[in-house]
Amino acid sequence: MxxxxxxxxxxxxxxxxxxxxxxxxxxxxxxxxxxxxxxxxxxxxxxxxxxxxxxxxxxxxxxxxxxxxxxxxxxxxxxxxxxxxxxxxxxxxxxxxxxxxxxxxxxxxxxxxxxxxxxxxxxxxxxxxxxxxxxxxxxxxxxxxTKFRGFDDNGEFSTMYHKLIHSQAMYILLSLEENYYHCVQKVISDQENSMLKLRERQELEMQRACEHINSSLYTEADVNELADKQSADTERLLGDWRKKYAKQVENQRKEYRNVVSRLYAEMIANDGKVDEHGHTYNEVKKILDLSSKSSDINILSPYVAQQHEPRSGKQVQKGSKSAVTNDSLVENVDEISSDGNFNAARLEESFTINLGAQMKTMHNIRLIAAPILQYCRHSNQSGDVQAQRLQTILSLYSNSLSGLILLSDNSIDSVSGLKSEFSSICEESTEFHFPQYREQLTEIKSRSVADGTFQDGDFYVTKHSNLSKVHIVFHLAANTSSLRSSESSATMSSRHSVILGLRHILKVMSSHDVGTLSVPILLCHELSAKNDEAWIVKRAELVMKCLKGFMMEMAAWDGGISRTMQFVVPPDISDRTFYRLSAMLPEIFRTTSARNLTSSKVSSSASQNKH
Known part of the structure; x- marks a missing residue:
């Protein structure tokens, strides 16, 4: 007092x-x-x-x-x-x-x-x-x-996490995240098994009722009543599993953020160094040691982290450009999965370009044939989760974020196709830093003018920390069926609403520290039988030329910052068409050419001696 x-x-x-x-x-x-x-x-x-x-x-x-x-x-x-x-x-x-x-x-x-x-x-x-x-x-x-009050959602947690993840505590936090990841995967697996058993039992019941309809056992009203009962049972079981999943995720989020807060408090008390003898550090380590006895979860050591770093790739000279082939992806050719797994084989070429009339800005461009969601999905192989997480979380609170453009339908409430698959990927692990994906959609819908309905070219942004290689996803509203039609090749122009949406996305990218952006260069994630080679080349040429103009505008927006643009095409594209696109790219963009200064010096000295 x-x-x-x-x-x-x-x-x-x-x-x-x-x-x-x-x-x-x-x-x-x-x-x-x-x-x-x-x-x-x-x-x-x-x-x-x-x-x-x-x-x-x-x-x-x-x-x-x-x-x-x-x-x-x-x-x-x-x-x-x-x-x-x-x-x-x-x-x-x-x-x-x-x-x-x-x-x-x-x-x-x-x-x-x-x-x-x-x-x-x-x-x-x-x-x-x-x-x-x-x-x-x-x-x-x-x-x-002012006393230390832990953390809140207004930036304190991000500051604490950024300092811890760039310290000795990185390895124990990665192991804790993987432990949580496997727990969520077990809940999802148990849900799928439970729903599968219920579906099989209901199919047998319905089959038996249909076989004995109009008899003394079942009437048509009994079959309708059985169908209603099965539907109610399915909804009730699915609701129970959703509650269990939500509780699991919420508990993990609270526990993880509490661990980060306590580790940061111990680090502050230890003169800015992680206290490996502290109470919280040893408590988490004991939990991980107990988990490792029943699974293959081990604390990631610096040696293992170095072993999981991405390889630099093998340079293959090809004309005036360099084709980059990732060795690790070539080795996994036999591990192609039908659902677009991370280890699926892909074609890739890399270019270095200079844009600008007087002040030139250097950018990196990659032409990749791969599923667009491979940048979101984690690998199923043991040990790859930590390696992928390491690359993502180190740049989570930095000025070098990674973005992805995902073509979506015009309604935010619809969940089908690629949008449903992306939602499932987001729910495979707990989101520790931002609101859950469904919560972000609810917030976006409440702020939208048309109650969650968008026009072609509009986009909304979601933030993620639990995806493989992406921090930000730009959901671009587009009528994909119309964009894939053969008639769109004649009607598509640089003033199309979806093309203008790309320009707006690049403007947001330049003002919010997004250093890498993956773009579906054909404005579609899948090819149909009508999309022949001529259609693909014409569409790619139009989008590349428009993006070149937008990237030159970026120099006026951000002062000329070097960025990486990844042009993604569907994986079912033919090799001939892919290499035709790679040959067209240097004609649209100005690529850098290597000069052999040693040979020029030798020739000049030889000419001087001759004279």
Missing amino acids: FFANKCVRSYLSCGLLKCINPAWFSEWRMVLLQDCPDPYYERTFTYTFSNRDDQSKKTFTLQLNISEPQNIDELSSRIAGHHNMPCFVEGNLKEALNKFVESEKIKLSHDVSMKRIERFNQNPVNAAEIEKSVAMKYGKTWAGF
């Missing part, structure tokens, strides 16, 4: 209470001074000046209301004009008037503070409440009196 009294008197005597919360101050000012008449704020200003001609002195007085804001410059000019003052007096008048107003405001603040103290002394109950409130505001205002 002594500290609170000291805080109150310090705030009241110095007038600092007004600086903390003007609305709070104004409210108490009206309460405390409601019985004060207007003359209480009036002050008399007296000024004497002399005329240089006759050396006579003149004095005038002015009544000022200190509680009202005063424009000193205007007031001094009006006074000088009214009293016919010489021009050389106006500067001194302005200075004297300014000093008078400031000093009287300080006196008024002191008088108000003394009246508050008197009223607090007259009402001790009210004073105790105000003392508690002021003490709390005092602790929030001065860093020296």
Whole structure:
């Protein structure tokens, strides 16, 4: 209470209470001074000046209301004009008037503070409440009196996590995330098995009822009643599993954020270094050791982290460009999965380009034939989850984010096709940093003008930390069936709404530190039988030329920052068409060419010797 009294008197005597919360101050000012008449704020200003001609002195007085804001410059000019003052007096008048107003405001603040103290002394109950409130505001205002309060959702957790993930605690946090990942996978697997058993049992029941319909066992009404009962049972079981999943994810999120908070507190207490002998560190390590006895989850060591770093790739010279083939992907050719697994084989070529007329900006462009969702899905192989997570989380809170453009339908509520598959990928692991994917969609729908319905070219953004290689997903609204039609090849132009949507996405990319963006260059994720080679080449040429113009505009938006653009084509594209696109890309963009300076020096010296 002594500290609170000291805080109150310090705030009241110095007038600092007004600086903390003007609305709070104004409210108490009206309460405390409601019985004060207007003359209480009036002050008399007296000024004497002399005329240089006759050396006579003149004095005038002015009544000022200190509680009202005063424009000193205007007031001094009006006074000088009214009293016919010489021009050389106006500067001194302005200075004297300014000093008078400031000093009287300080006196008024002191008088108000003394009246508050008197009223607090007259009402001790009210004073105790105000003392508690002021003490709390005092602790929030001065860093020296602020206690460590853990974290909240307004940036403190991101700061703590960023410091921990770039320290020795990275390995234990990665292992804890993988442990949570396997727990969620078990819940999802149990749900699928439970739903499969229920579906098989219901099929047998329905088959038996249909075989004995119109008999003494079953009537048509009984079959309809059985169908309703099975539908209700399915919905009830699915609802129970959703509740179990939501509870599991919420508990993991709370536990993980609590561990991060406690580890950060121990690191601060240990002079900014991770305390490997701390209570929280050893407690988490024991949990992981117990989990490793029943599974293959082990703490990632620095040696293992180095072994899981992506390979640099093998450079293959090909004309004026370099084709990059990832060795690890070539080795996994036999591991192609029908659902677009991460280890599916792909074609890839890489280019370095320069854009700009005077100030040139260097960018990296990759042409890749792969499923678009491979940048979101984690590998199913043991140990790959941690390696993929390591690359993603190190750049999570940085100025080098990774983005992905996902073509979506016009309704945010519809869940079908690729959108449904993406939603399932987001639910494969817990989101520790941002709201869950479905919660983000709900928030976007509440803020949208058309109640979750978008036009072609509109897009919305979702944030993720639990995907394989992506932090931000731009959901671009587009009629994919119309874009894949053969007629679209003749009607598609640079003014198309989807093309303009790409421009808006690149503008957001340049202003929000997105360093890598994956773009479906054909504006479709799958090819139909009507999409022949001519259609693919024409569509890719149009989109590439438009993107080149947009990227040149980016130099004016962000000052010319080097970025990486990944042009993704569907994986079922033929090799001939892919290499035709790779040959067309240097013609549209200006690629860098290597020069052999050694041979030129040798030839020049030989010519000099000849002469």
